[in-house]
Amino acid sequence: MFDADRHTLGPTSVLAFMPTGVPWTEAQYFPWTDVESARIMSRESMPQEAINAHAALFANKGLTDPNVILGWLSGPTGVPRSDLFVLIPIVHLGTSEQWMMLFQTKGAAAVEGDL
Numbered sequence: 001m002f003d004a005d006r007h008t009l010g011p012t013s014v015l016a017f018m019p020t021g022v023p024w025t026e027a028q029y030f031p032w033t034d035v036e037s038a039r040i041m042s043r044e045s046m047p048q049e050a051i052n053a054h055a056a057l058f059a060n061k062g063l064t065d066p067n068v069i070l071g072w073l074s075g076p077t078g079v080p081r082s083d084l085f086v087l088i089p090i091v092h093l094g095t096s097e098q099w100m101m102l103f104q105t106k107g108a109a110a111v112e113g114d115l
Helices: 048-053 096-105
Strands: 014-017 028-031 035-042 067-073 084-087
Touching: 035 096, 067 096
Parallel strands: none
Antiparallel strands: 014 028, 035 067, 067 084
16 A cells, blocks of 8 residues: 555655555655656556455445556565555545656656556
8 A cells, every 4th residue: 555644645755655454653665766657557457467466455445546556666675575566546545647746746757658
C-alpha cells in the first residue's frame, strides 16, 4: 500500500510503502528523488497473475480508477526488494491523475503511458 504523508497527496516529503495490514512503524519511506520514472497504465493491461496475487486489494470498493501507476525506483531497494512498483489508486487515497501530478510536482521523471 502506498501513501504520501498519511493520505495527503501534497505537499509531501516522501513516498511511503507498507505491506497491507502492518502498522505505520513498519513502513518504508522513499525520497521522491529515488523515483526514476512513472507512467499511467490501464488496469486491464496488468498480468492476471498480479491481479490474482493481490485479489484482496483489487476487491476494495474504492477501486474505481481504471488505471494504475507503473513506476521504477533508481536502485534495487524498491518495493519489495525490486526497482519496479505498481501503485493501484484507491479513491480515498487519490486518483491515477492526482498521483501522476504528484510525481511530476516532486520532480520524478514522469512519462505518459498508453491508456
